[in-house]
Amino acid sequence: MDETIAVVGAGLIGRAWAVVFARAGFAVRLQDTDAEALARSEAAVAETLADLEQAGLCGKPERILRLITRHAELETALEGVTYVQECGPEDVGLKRRLFSALEAAASSDAILASSTSGITATDFAGHLDRPERCLVAHPVNPPSLVPLVEVVPGARTGSDCVARTLALMRRVGQVPIHVRKEIEGFVLNRLQGALLTEALRLYRDGYVSAEDLDRTVRDGLGRRWSFMGPFETIDLNAPGGVVDYARRYGPLYTAIDRQRHDTPPWQPEVLERLAVELRAVRPAGALEKRRAWRDRRLMALSVHLGDAASESET
Amino acid sequence: MDETIAVVGAGLIGRAWAVVFARAGFAVRLQDTDAEALARSEAAVAETLADLEQAGLCGKPERILRLITRHAELETALEGVTYVQECGPEDVGLKRRLFSALEAAASSDAILASSTSGITATDFAGHLDRPERCLVAHPVNPPSLVPLVEVVPGARTGSDCVARTLALMRRVGQVPIHVRKEIEGFVLNRLQGALLTEALRLYRDGYVSAEDLDRTVRDGLGRRWSFMGPFETIDLNAPGGVVDYARRYGPLYTAIDRQRHDTPPWQPEVLERLAVELRAVRPAGALEKRRAWRDRRLMALSVHLGDAASESET
Structure with missing residues (x-):
């Protein structure tokens, strides 16, 4: 080149x-x-x-x-x-x-x-x-x-x-x-922020521990999202596709969205409490090693996703 | 047993x-x-x-x-x-x-x-x-x-x-x-709903195509989320851990959360438009085959995640 x-x-x-x-x-x-x-x-x-x-x-x-x-x-x-x-x-x-x-x-x-x-x-x-x-x-x-x-x-x-x-x-x-028009946070951080803000609310209000919250995404939602997007996921999750899905779940998601109008949970006291819980699992001194682990996992996932894409799309 | x-x-x-x-x-x-x-x-x-x-x-x-x-x-x-x-x-x-x-x-x-x-x-x-x-x-x-x-x-x-x-x-x-207390949608669907509702808003308001929205999660956010949760992800994404991360990104996410008070986007006309875009990529007759593909990918991912977990956590 x-x-x-x-x-x-x-x-x-x-x-x-x-x-x-x-x-x-x-x-x-x-x-x-x-x-x-x-x-x-x-x-x-x-x-x-x-x-x-x-x-x-x-x-x-x-x-x-x-x-x-x-x-x-x-x-x-x-x-x-x-x-x-x-x-x-x-x-x-x-x-x-x-x-x-x-x-x-x-x-x-x-x-x-x-x-x-x-x-x-x-x-x-x-x-x-x-x-x-x-x-x-x-x-x-x-x-x-x-x-x-x-x-x-x-x-x-x-x-x-x-x-x-x-x-x-x-x-x-x-x-x-x-991204066709400028918007605060662009697309990726707006999606991440929407999920994180709801996650932090559920944590703050005592519905779930930090570890269980992480499990919900890692062992639940995140699996499909590593090889399909959220729209394709719901498109396949109802017999009649995305419109059928929205008929079933749209009212629930609309109701939840309307509940989301209280104080945003990004407050120092919430984060300090979360940090205590996270540090109990991974002390501050272990973060660097865990970052290296994350990078190895990302590389192994890249190899897997490449192999899986070439093998299983028939 | x-x-x-x-x-x-x-x-x-x-x-x-x-x-x-x-x-x-x-x-x-x-x-x-x-x-x-x-x-x-x-x-x-x-x-x-x-x-x-x-x-x-x-x-x-x-x-x-x-x-x-x-x-x-x-x-x-x-x-x-x-x-x-x-x-x-x-x-x-x-x-x-x-x-x-x-x-x-x-x-x-x-x-x-x-x-x-x-x-x-x-x-x-x-x-x-x-x-x-x-x-x-x-x-x-x-x-x-x-x-x-x-x-x-x-x-x-x-x-x-x-x-x-x-x-x-x-x-x-x-x-x-x-889940320690009952709440509408429990934890998983509240997290999914928060991300989907923001995704649908960005799509409805013309910021991004359906396919690019799916790519944002599949080739971006979803990778880490398939082996770490969202809290662990942000805990590793700032030198000082989660509190440091919140200092950097909390104001952005709070601002975005406050913008989210317009009409929820789960409206028939939005979904119909989305369906047209999704059907152009996967016609209705192809959904069943794609579901079988999804299940094979989930199985291959299970094998990969099991192998990677036993190999790379050192």
């Missing part, structure tokens, strides 16, 4: 994006003004690639590592690239200044995409001369293990920029969705 | 419960006054067991099938059993009459559990002489493929009855949770 990608910011997300693009064969320029972060990224990327190779999820790490170069200067990093994935801090003022610098340094046909989970393209790029080539490409953390990417245009983003970003994401093996 | 279980009602759910208890080694009396349903259940159970054996999820079908006997009369079905799993229609009047008959026919120490997803034990057993031995044991459909069971006591259910039901469910390989 002769296209080159720039990843701006060498923190956790930036490093994972570098892995995503390089394992798909793209030359990657990883840029950070923080020399230490840049230096640290080398070993971190190598470790991620070794884990992925062991799980059977990428080719030889040496070949992939050679595709990633490191840069302190924005100007050299962006020279001739066709796509920039910005991974800076979540601060609107900082992002606006950073996008001004990206606009100045990037060639005129380059797409400027932000990994932000909370700032809209209208906000971080509205002041630019050419906002039509700017948009959000929000990954799940880390994108090297979870394929979904939310592609969210701003009010002035061009449709060509959206189409090219969706195509690039598919080409590197991610699963992009097109 | 010398305990015998009665399953009352030989429909989809009753048949799956018979498989769950018999594959764990219990003698099962499957009862239905509908002779045709009872006759049909024989082939259906055999087919389920053949599929499970092929996936490596149960032993020899012949041995398991021999543990299941069929009965038209409630009195003979319940004689000497220690646990009754009721799987009748979702109608409160019917259920009250059925539980009166169960109380009359069952021995005095037998637990009387209902598979209902929507009627509380207080409602269906409040009128009995001994409501303390009645409760809800609500499975995910089908319990032979998805292990979660919600154990929900009524106002007058005894704590011994809850403890025995939880223990029995664990013994047969299900994953029970204890």
Whole structure:
């Protein structure tokens, strides 16, 4: 591939994006003004690639590592690239200044995409001369293990920029969705937030323990959701499909939705109580090890889902 | 095992419960006054067991099938059993009459559990002489493929009855949770409803296509949720655990929760539009085949999750 990608910011997300693009064969320029972060990224990327190779999820790490170069200067990093994935801090003022610098340094046909989970393209790029080539490409953390990417245009983003970003994401093996209009939390965090807020209410009000709440999703709802979405799930769960399902369960869900108008449960005292319960199962010192376990499970699940998809769709 | 279980009602759910208890080694009396349903259940159970054996999820079908006997009369079905799993229609009047008959026919120490997803034990057993031995044991459909069971006591259910039901469910390989107080939709459907209602709002308001909505869960949120619950997920997603996570995302989720006070989206015109979009991908004639595909995927996932749990927790 002769296209080159720039990843701006060498923190956790930036490093994972570098892995995503390089394992798909793209030359990657990883840029950070923080020399230490840049230096640290080398070993971190190598470790991620070794884990992925062991799980059977990428080719030889040496070949992939050679595709990633490191840069302190924005100007050299962006020279001739066709796509920039910005991974800076979540601060609107900082992002606006950073996008001004990206606009100045990037060639005129380059797409400027932000990994932000909370700032809209209208906000971080509205002041630019050419906002039509700017948009959000929000990954799940880390994108090297979870394929979904939310592609969210701003009010002035061009449709060509959206189409090219969706195509690039598919080409590197991610699963992009097109969020058609800007909305707080985009789609993924709104869905996660709806479930979490109800979960926290049920916990706060004494209906269920934290562990039983987790079991409900892990050993119940989450199974089907790992290979079908929620709409396909309910479409298959009534003889006549989704309309039939809504006839049976719509009134219940509407009633529950109407009950949900009390104080939102994201209150410090609720969280402190939840933390005590979670720490009893996993002490603070065990979290790091558990994160490594999670990443191994995600890799094993990727392999399983790939194998199952190719075998059992007949 | 010398305990015998009665399953009352030989429909989809009753048949799956018979498989769950018999594959764990219990003698099962499957009862239905509908002779045709009872006759049909024989082939259906055999087919389920053949599929499970092929996936490596149960032993020899012949041995398991021999543990299941069929009965038209409630009195003979319940004689000497220690646990009754009721799987009748979702109608409160019917259920009250059925539980009166169960109380009359069952021995005095037998637990009387209902598979209902929507009627509380207080409602269906409040009128009995001994409501303390009645409760809800609500499975995910089908319990032979998805292990979660919600154990929900009524106002007058005894704590011994809850403890025995939880223990029995664990013994047969299900994953029970204890819902401490009755609430509409219990825990699982409230969580599912919260996510579905937000999903339907985003779809109705034009933010996302049905297919992209499904992708968001399948290729994003659902991956971690198939082996961790939502609380464990957020506990690992911020350096300082769940309290740290809530500091970062609680304000966003609270804001989203407050926006959720418009008309609930479970309206016929929204569902009709969604159905058109879903039918374009899977015509009505393809749903049955897709359900068989879903069940194969659930079995393959069970095998994967079992293997991964034993291998990668170090």
